[in-house]
Amino acid sequence: MKFSVKHIVLIGLCLLLGTMIYSCGSDNGSPVPEAEDPNPNEPEDPNDDDPMDPDETQDPVETNDPNTDYSPAFEGQTRINGVTTETTYTVTVFASGLSNPWGMAHLPDGRILVTERAGTMRLVSTSGSVGSQITGIPAVNSSGQGGLLDVAVDPNFQENRMIYWSFSQDGAGGTATAVAKGRLSDSETAIEEAEVIYTAIPEFESTAHYGSRLAWDGEGNLFVSTGDRSSTVTRGEAQELDAALGKVLRITTDGAPASGNPFTDENGVLPEIYSYGHRNVQGLAVHPVTGELWESELGPRGGDEVNRIEAGADYGWPTISYGLEYSGVAIGSGITQQNGMEQPVYYWDPVVSPSGMDFYSGNLIPEWTNNLFLGALSGQHIVRLVIEDDRVVGEERLMEGEGHRFRDILDGADGALYALTDGGGAVIYRIGL
Numbered sequence: 131m132k133f134s135v136k137h138i139v140l141i142g143l144c145l146l147l148g149t150m151i152y153s154c155g156s157d158n159g160s161p162v163p164e165a166e167d168p169n170p171n172e173p174e175d176p177n178d179d180d181p182m183d184p185d186e187t188q189d190p191v192e193t194n195d196p197n198t199d200y201s202p203a204f205e206g207q208t209r210i211n212g213v214t215t216e217t218t219y220t221v222t223v224f225a226s227g228l229s230n231p232w233g234m235a236h237l238p239d240g241r242i243l244v245t246e247r248a249g250t251m252r253l254v255s256t257s258g259s260v261g262s263q264i265t266g267i268p269a270v271n272s273s274g275q276g277g278l279l280d281v282a283v284d285p286n287f288q289e290n291r292m293i294y295w296s297f298s299q300d301g302a303g304g305t306a307t308a309v310a311k312g313r314l315s316d317s318e319t320a321i322e323e324a325e326v327i328y329t330a331i332p333e334f335e336s337t338a339h340y341g342s343r344l345a346w347d348g349e350g351n352l353f354v355s356t357g358d359r360s361s362t363v364t365r366g367e368a369q370e371l372d373a374a375l376g377k378v379l380r381i382t383t384d385g386a387p388a389s390g391n392p393f394t395d396e397n398g399v400l401p402e403i404y405s406y407g408h409r410n411v412q413g414l415a416v417h418p419v420t421g422e423l424w425e426s427e428l429g430p431r432g433g434d435e436v437n438r439i440e441a442g443a444d445y446g447w448p449t450i451s452y453g454l455e456y457s458g459v460a461i462g463s464g465i466t467q468q469n470g471m472e473q474p475v476y477y478w479d480p481v482v483s484p485s486g487m488d489f490y491s492g493n494l495i496p497e498w499t500n501n502l503f504l505g506a507l508s509g510q511h512i513v514r515l516v517i518e519d520d521r522v523v524g525e526e527r528l529m530e531g532e533g534h535r536f537r538d539i540l541d542g543a544d545g546a547l548y549a550l551t552d553g554g555g556a557v558i559y560r561i562g563l
C-alpha cells in the first residue's frame with residue numbers, strides 16, 4: 131500500500147494527539163528517583179519486571195527532610211521504597227468546570243455524582259458532560275472547610291433511588307458534621323424528601339476539620355468520619371466516647387447506631403462510635419477483598435496517617451502523633467506510641483494532606499489490583515500504595531509536578547480510576563487505558 135500525503139498528515143496528527151494525551155509509563159517522565167544499579171555489569175533480565183523485586187528497589191518517593199526526629203514503630207511505616215507502574219496508562223480530563231468539588235460516588239450505570247461545597251450536587255454522564263445543579267438539597271454552611279461534602283449512593287439505588295450526603299450544618303452552638311438523605315427524582319433534577327438523619331455532636335464555633343467521608347460497610351450501614359474541629363478546646367474530644375468528634379461512626383440509613391457497634395451497651399457512650407482518637411478523617415474505603423475499613427487522616431505538621439480500622443480501637447489522637455503543632459512544638463508530651471493505642475499502617479512527614487481515597491478493583495490495570503490510591507492536597511499528587519499483608523510495601527506518586535490538589539479518588543465502574551481536583555475550575559481526571 132502506498133502512503134499518500136493525506137495518510138502522512140493523518141499519521142502526523144495522530145502522533146501529535148498521542149503526545150498531547152498525558153501518557154505515562156515506567157520509561158517516561160517518572161518522578162521517582164531510580165536507585166543506582168548495584169550490579170552495573172550484570173546483564174538485565176528482560177523478564178524481570180516485578181516491581182517488588184529487591185534488585186529493583188527504588189528510593190522512597192519523599193526526598194524532603196521530616197519535621198521531626200521521631201522513629202517509626204516498625205520498618206516500612208513511613209518512607210517505604212518507591213515503585214513505578216509498568217503499564218502505560220493514559221490520563222484524560224474527563225469532566226471540567228466544577229466549583230470547589232469535594233466528593234464523588236458512582237451510580238450503578240457508571241455516571242458520577244459529584245458534590246460542590248457551596249451546596250450543589252451534579253450528575254456527570256459516562257462521557258463526562260456535567261449536568262445542572264440538582265435542587266432540593268437543604269442549605270449548608272460553606273465557610274472555611276465546610277459545605278456540601280461527601281456523597282454516597284444507596285447499594286439498592288436501582289430499587290429506592292436513595293442518595294446520602296454529608297455536610298456542615300449550622301446550629302445554635304456552632305456547626306457540626308451532619309448526614310442527610312433523599313430520593314433522586316425520576317427526572318434526576320432534584321432530591322426529594324431530603325431529611326437530616328445524623329448530627330455529630332457537640333456543635334462548635336469552627337469552620338474546620340469536619341472529616342466527613344462516607345463509606346458503605348457491606349451490610350447496608352454507613353461509615354461516617356468526623357474531625358476534631360481544629361481547636362485545642364475540642365481536640366481532646368477525639369478521646370471522649372460521649373462526643374462524636376474525631377471518630378469513625380457507623381449508622382443505619384435512618385441515622386441510628388448500627389447493630390454490632392463496639393460500644394452499644396455502655397452508659398454515657400455514643401453507640402454510633404466505631405473507632406476513636408482521629409484528627410481529621412477525609413479518606414474512608416473498604417478493602418475489596420478483606421471487607422475491612424481503611425482510613426486516612428490529616429496530621430498536624432507531619433503525621434498524616436493511613437489506618438486499618440478495627441471496631442472499638444483507639445487511634446491515638448491527640449495523645450500520640452508523628453507530627454508537631456504548626457508552631458513546631460510537640461503535640462502533648464511528644465510521644466508516638468502508647469499501649470492501647472493503634473499505630474498507623476503508614477504515615478507521612480512532611481505531610482501530603484491525604485483527602486479522599488479508594489482501592490482499585492478495576493480490570494484495566496491489573497498491577498494496581500487492591501492498591502490504595504489517595505488524593506493529596508498539599509502534596510499535589512495522587513498517592514499509590516501497594517499493600518501486602520496489611521503493610522505498605524511500595525509507594526508511587528502519580529501526576530506529580532502538575533500543580534493539582536487532589537480532593538477525591540473514585541474506583542470507577544468502568545475499570546478506570548477517577549481523580550477529582552480541588553478549588554475553582556476543578557476537573558475530574560480519568561486514569562485508564
Ligand SMILES: [Ca+2]
Nearest residue numbers: 435445446447
Ligand atoms: Ca493516629
